[in-house]
Amino acid sequence: MKIDKLVEITQQFPKKLSRRKLLSGVATAAVAIIQTAKGQTIQKGIAENAIDDDPTKKFGTPAGELGTRSPFVKSVKKPSDISSRSPLQDFYGIITPSDLHFERHHGGVPAIDPAKHELLIHGLVEKPLIFTLADLKRFPSVSRIAFLECSGNFRGGKENLTPQEICGLTSQSEWTGVKLSTIFREVGVKPNATWFLAEGGDAAVMTRSIPVKKGWDDAIIAYAQNGEPLRPEQGFPVRLFLPGWEGNTSVKWLRRLELSDAPYYTREETSKYTEPIKDGKYRIFSFDMDARSIITFPSYPQKVEKGWIEIRGLAWSGRGKVVKVEVSTDAGKNWQLARLNEPVLDKAHVQFRHLWHWKGEETEILSRVTDETGYTQPTLKQLFEARGREGGYHMNPITAWQIKKDGAVLFKPEV
Amino acid sequence: MVYIQKTIIKLVLPLVGGIFLKVGYHTVSTERYPGDLSTGRMLADTIPATFGFGRKATQAEIDRLDIDVRPDGKGLPVGLGIASKGKLIFDTKCVACHGAGGIGGPNGSLVTNKPPNTTGRKEKTIGNYWPYATTVFDYIRRAMPFNAPGSLSNEEVYHLTAYLLTANDIIDDKTVINAQTLPKIEMPARNSFIPDDRKGGPEIR
Numbered sequence: 001m002k003i004d005k006l007v008e009i010t011q012q013f014p015k016k017l018s019r020r021k022l023l024s025g026v027a028t029a030a031v032a033i034i035q036t037a038k039g040q041t042i043q044k045g046i047a048e049n050a051i052d053d054d055p056t057k058k059f060g061t062p063a064g065e066l067g068t069r070s071p072f073v074k075s076v077k078k079p080s081d082i083s084s085r086s087p088l089q090d091f092y093g094i095i096t097p098s099d100l101h102f103e104r105h106h107g108g109v110p111a112i113d114p115a116k117h118e119l120l121i122h123g124l125v126e127k128p129l130i131f132t133l134a135d136l137k138r139f140p141s142v143s144r145i146a147f148l149e150c151s152g153n154f155r156g157g158k159e160n161l162t163p164q165e166i167c168g169l170t171s172q173s174e175w176t177g178v179k180l181s182t183i184f185r186e187v188g189v190k191p192n193a194t195w196f197l198a199e200g201g202d203a204a205v206m207t208r209s210i211p212v213k214k215g216w217d218d219a220i221i222a223y224a225q226n227g228e229p230l231r232p233e234q235g236f237p238v239r240l241f242l243p244g245w246e247g248n249t250s251v252k253w254l255r256r257l258e259l260s261d262a263p264y265y266t267r268e269e270t271s272k273y274t275e276p277i278k279d280g281k282y283r284i285f286s287f288d289m290d291a292r293s294i295i296t297f298p299s300y301p302q303k304v305e306k307g308w309i310e311i312r313g314l315a316w317s318g319r320g321k322v323v324k325v326e327v328s329t330d331a332g333k334n335w336q337l338a339r340l341n342e343p344v345l346d347k348a349h350v351q352f353r354h355l356w357h358w359k360g361e362e363t364e365i366l367s368r369v370t371d372e373t374g375y376t377q378p379t380l381k382q383l384f385e386a387r388g389r390e391g392g393y394h395m396n397p398i399t400a401w402q403i404k405k406d407g408a409v410l411f412k413p414e415v
Numbered sequence: 416m417v418y419i420q421k422t423i424i425k426l427v428l429p430l431v432g433g434i435f436l437k438v439g440y441h442t443v444s445t446e447r448y449p450g451d452l453s454t455g456r457m458l459a460d461t462i463p464a465t466f467g468f469g470r471k472a473t474q475a476e477i478d479r480l481d482i483d484v485r486p487d488g489k490g491l492p493v494g495l496g497i498a499s500k501g502k503l504i505f506d507t508k509c510v511a512c513h514g515a516g517g518i519g520g521p522n523g524s525l526v527t528n529k530p531p532n533t534t535g536r537k538e539k540t541i542g543n544y545w546p547y548a549t550t551v552f553d554y555i556r557r558a559m560p561f562n563a564p565g566s567l568s569n570e571e572v573y574h575l576t577a578y579l580l581t582a583n584d585i586i587d588d589k590t591v592i593n594a595q596t597l598p599k600i601e602m603p604a605r606n607s608f609i610p611d612d613r614k615g616g617p618e619i620r
Contacts, residue, residue, distance in 0.1 A: 107564060120472055120480055128472040135468045186466060197483055203564045205557040207483060256480050264485050265547045267554035271539065274608060277620075282544075286611040319615040373615030386619045394613075 046071050075100060078164055082106075083150070084233075085168025088314065089296045093341075094145070094349045096171035098226045103233045104150050104169060106268070107203030110253055114229075114237035117201065119221070123259035126188025133237050136221060139178040139186075144220070144243065147172040147316045147349045149289050151246035151273060154395035156380070159402070159410040163296045166399060166411065170292075170316070172349040173234075175241045177222035180215040183257075189215075193259035197266075198240050201255035208249045209263035210242065214287070218243050221254065244318030244347035245287040246393070248273055275392035283394075289318030291377050292396040293325055293352070293369035303407040304358060311338075311354045317371035318347055324370045325352040331364035331400070338367065358403065364412055366400045380414040484553040488598035491552065492569045495593040498586075501578025504571055508560045517582050522561070526582040542583030546608055548600040552576045 048071035052058060075090040077100055084103040086096055103109075114133050122128035150169035155161060162168075193212050200206040210219075222241040223230060230236040235252030242249050248268060263269070263285070274282045293315035298304045315325045321344055326335040338352040352367065368377040378386075380397035400412040484490040505517070514520030517540075518528050527542035537543070541551055556572045558564050567575070577592040586592075586600060613620045 107558060120477065122472055122477050122481070128477060129469040130472045130476060131469040138468050139466060140462070182462075185462075185464075186468070199480075199483070203558070205482070205565065207553075207557070258481065258483065260485070262485060262487070264483055264553070265550055266483075267550055267558075270546055270550055270608070271541075271544060271554075277609070280607065282608050283611055283613075284608040286613065288611070288613065288615070290613065290615075371615070374617050375615045376617065378619045382619045 045069060048072065077102065078168060079103075083169060085164045086171045088163040088168055088170070088294065089299050089302075091296065091314070094172055094314075094343075094345075094351055095226060096173060098173065098228065098231050098234070101148075101171040101173060101225075101231065101234055102150065102169045104247060105202060105204070105233075105252070106206050109232050110202045111232070112201060112237060112253060117237050117253075117255070119238060119254055119256070121183065121187045121257045121259075123196070123257075124190040124193035124261065125259050126190065127186075129187050131183075133223060136178055136223060136238060139182050141176055142179055142220060143174055143176040143224075145172065145174045145343075145345050146241070146243040146347045147289075147318075148241070148247050148250060149292075149316075149318075151248065151275075151286070151289065151393040154391075154397065156397075156411070156413050158413060160300055161411040162301065163294055163299050163399075167292070167294055169247070170314075170349070172316075173225045174227070175220055175222040176224035176227075177220045177238070177241065180219035180221055180240070181217075183221060184212075184215055189259055192261050195260045195263045197256070197258040197260060197264050198249070198251040198254060199256040199258075200235075200251045201253040206248075206251060206268060207264065207266040208251055208269055209260075209266060209285075210240075210249060212259065214242055214245070242287075244289055244320075246273065246289055246318075249287060273393055275387070275394055276390040277387045286394055289316075290394060290396045291315070291317035291319065291322070291369045291371040291375050293367045293377055294399045295327070295365060295367050295401060298365075298403070298409045299401055300409050300411050302409050304403065304409060305407060306358055306360045309356050309358050311356050311365060311367075313338075313352050313367050314349045315340075315352050315367070315369040316347070316349045317369065317373075317375070319375065320372040321346050322350045322369055323372050325350075326368050326370075327352075327354040327356075328366045328368075329356050329358075329363060332366055335368070360405060362405050363403050364400045365403060366398050368398050482553075482557055484549045484556075486547040486549050486598060488549065488594055491549070491594035491597060493594065494569045494573050495591050496570065496573025496575070496577040497591055498574075498578045498581035498588040501574035501576070501581075504567075504575055505578055508563075508567075509575070512561060517579060525579055527584075540583065541579055542585060542603060544604050544607070546602055546605050548576070548580060548585070548597050548602055551579055552597060 045068040075087050077084040077086060082104065086100055086102040117133055119131045119136065147170055153167045153169040155166050189212065195209050196212055196215060198208050198210055220241040221238060223238050225231065225234055230239060238254050239252040240250050240254050269285065274284045275286065277283050293313055295311055295313040297312040298309065311327055315322045322340065325338040325340065327338045328335045336354060338354040341351040341353065344350050370376045377396060377398055383395060383397055397414065400414065402410045402412045404410065512520050512522040513525050517526030518524045524538050525541050527540045545551065552572055555575055556567065573592050580586045580600065581588045585602065
């Protein structure tokens, strides 16, 4: 009762009046109600220096329009010119907060008015159609939790690397939208259509050729992520989402689909997103993301103490479900089954954990995942033996962490 | 495990079957659940042959967006290009990012260096890595130049394509590039690519 009344008082005061002024003489407010340039009243996050010794002795922040993050939570992405990496070491559970989802784009994030955005579907179809966002939302909607990973997601070569730096181009969301198969039925995809081109409405007008079969299988035209409309960095207002496939194929800011009887060999599927294998050859249209895992705790630059340590990490496969994750605490000589936290979903990040009693010896800890096809995550050496040493896309090696005597954790660059 | 799941379903589902159906978000569709498992009642809604959503795209609307070009030449517009004119455009609009002669710019070489740089990784260029010449036209037209994407005329794109193919010693400087000739150009890297041969399973590929 008391709380409700105070909120009302707040709203009756001039909008620029802060809670600090409102409650002066009572306590120091940790949160300000401020007015934006557009006249909206918003709740500004608590400043770290405004934290009280005894929060029970003063009235707290009234309810606001948007939630805030504690000033003690510093988790951020790590941007470069072309991408921004998710802080895997900070994640709990399996959902990536939308504002920490990795970014990769080829012409920047476009500013799109959702009321003007349309999706054209044409080519080998009975009825070429144009859908507004509102049209797409009228179709039966589906939701699914699945990871999205860039296929260029491996860094190594030095010891002071965090999980974010090694493979932070993977994230997981609940994606909501309409199944592409529903749209395929609506436009009447012709039997001779074997591929489709997906085109984005960004400055790169980015395009990828996708086998039609994927469209019928499990592709989604997604307009929402984790319960809210897509973030602009994730393709607002509408993107393609291809579960388990290299992230680049899940074309963002989707504006056009053209059904075709052949692939287009666009720049992003020839000059880029192709990787060397042996004998001077390169692999093309390598869509599936192979199974991968990484221990995210403990990891660089954390330090561990002697005693019980719960080793934690993420595992996933673009080919289906994770069936097991094994952990080694003796540099790969012996492997133990890790526990998998539910839910264990198809083509999704899964959380694993393994209890380890560390006695202070120098060692290495590693994880390896096996998926339901029987594929087990390889070492970097095995990948080099299979493909040659050039590296490139689709590198998913076992990650080893060195544990030093003083508890320091360092990445172990392999080979 | 399976036994436990079956037991739970037998015990709990008659009571909360409806809730179970609603939380089945780990499957893409509810089609896996044909109805209420506790009673055997089937879902009453059916998917219509057509929803009637969206509007018919006119040919003009399609033409406005349909800028892609396939290796067989489908999608190439009328027009022609020659290397000498392409060089003039390149030196004005492309050289800052891609370097003089298409070599060594901050955003990557487009032209294979001669003699090849033997130290470090071989730089992938149009001349040594792109399997189809049509991709050069398609990409320049949709995304270049970086600071003014989509600003070039079809003719300018043809000229630039001719220049980059000439600079890579793929065609001579007299060759005229157009919708008929461009798809016929055999690129050096045409046979360098093999479709994905990974299949999952125990083999590391």
